[in-house]
Amino acid sequence: MEQFTTVIGALNVGFYQTLKLFFVTLLGSIPLGLVVSFGSMSRFAPLRWLTRTVVWVIRGTPLMLQLYIIFFIPGMVLPGGSPWPAGYSGRFLAASVAFIINYACYFSEIYRGGIQGVPAGQQEAGLVLGLTKRQIFFKVTLLQMVKRIVPPMSNEIITLVKDTSLATVISIQEIIWAGKAFLKSSHGYSGLMWPMFFTGVYFLAFSGVLTLLFDALEKKLDYFK
Amino acid sequence: MALLEVKNIEKHFGDTQVLRDISFSLTEGQALAIIGSSGSGKTTLLRCLNFLETPDSGTIAVRDKVIFDAADPTTQLEGEVREKRLHFGLVFQNFNLFPQYTALQNVTLALHLRDEGNKHREAIDDRGRELLEQMGLADRAGHYPHQLSGGQQQRVAIARALALKPDILCFDEPTSALDPELTGEVLKVIRGLAEQKTTMIIVTHEMAFARDVADEVIFMDEGVIVEQGPAREVIGNPREERTRQFLSRYSET
Secondary structure (H helix, E strand, C coil), rough: HHHHHHHHHHHHHHHHHHHHHHHHHHHHHHHHHHHHHHHHHCCCHHHHHHHHHHHHHHCCCCHHHHHHHHHHHHHHCCCCCCCCCCCCCHHHHHHHHHHHHHHHHHHHHHHHHHHHHHHHHHHHHHHHCCCCCHHHHHHHHHHHHHHHHCCCCHHHHHHHHHHHHHHHHHCCCCCHHHHHHHHEECCEEEEECHHHHHHHHHHHHHHHHHHHHHHHHHHHHHHCC | EEEEEEEEEEEECEEEEEEEEEEEEECCCCCCECCCCCCCCCCHHHHHHHHCCCCEEEEEEEECCCEEEECCHHCCCCHHHHHHHHHHECCCCCCCCCHHHHHHHHHHHHHHHHHHHHCCCHHHHHHHHHHHCCCHHHHHCCCCHHHHHHHHHHHHHHHHHHCCCCCCEEEECCCCCCCEEEEHHHHHHHHHHCCCCCCCECCCCCCHHHHCCCEEEEECCCCCEEEEEEHHHHHHHCHHHHHHHHHHHHCCC
């Protein structure tokens, strides 16, 4: 029993890091994704192609590789050495940047689908009623876009819950890192296998809560088609 | 005095010329039907009047005031266009109702947004309900578009266009997206508007309807006005060979 309490305590500490990375990523990538999506729909062709190339590279390479590159490469090429602060806070910052960029690119494509999915007739109907472009966006198209993006966003956000574990490759002490530590030795125990497996329960519970939340949101938007 | 005076409108999409030297006028209280095969430029003409397309040349005047002149960019400033397009109302083929709003909210949205400080909230809602009642939809005010039939949706769209009291109400094939059994209820409403002397421009494929309801008819083909005149004459006894051919194709189907 004492072992269980100790392990749970350690896993909770790890899970706190998981949650922190999760929410920091959302906070950064949800707005950044909108900027990227505008770039990818820009009428200015060079900006459009630049943005789409970046999105292609980020979506076309493993997040794990991006974590390594963002953490290590700046220190190797910049004359002043690594821009990341020394120690854990620097690693966490680097991980956050990598996750935010990666997820912003995925979100941007979802936004683009949502924005382009609203029929042009909605905009035109607003125009002939003398609405301003601003009014058309906020009063007519925005909610229709939100309705369209909620299901793919919920999918992506639940993927993010699990992707946070990748940050362990640059020694972010998230929950799998905390669980794995018991294999060697941690908190006076060594050779414990079950804590690592037990982390799955945390992931399941968290994604379960998110699923319920998104289902509720979808239901709330179900009053119109 | 002509309420609407359209002069020498031309419009290209890339290399294709879709409107050639279109000129016509419309008197207050008249209903004008525009007929012609698909691709003849009818819809583009209607969209030009509503500032959804910008003609390459020509002028549009309402009550003797030029509201659009292709040669004068000052008539095309965004803020002013927004006010000027209110001379016209437009009913779309696909209704284009706002799905997240009820029938009543669809009708009143633009009025509420123009009502600064929300001073006339109740009056606007009353006006919206009145319009829906006029469309025979008094009991559907709280329904969302997806809960309504196509014919009901189109009638809400007509009420929405009427809410802003346009000088000229335009219809772009208002029954083309409807199941045949639903066209009647929409045509009946438009007929009612014609009886109340609403100034209208109706792009339609319903020849019998155009003949009975419109005062004037314009037949368009390949971007030009081929024939124009009193509805009964153009449809009942066309002068031009092309009009005759078009109408005979219609009576066959």
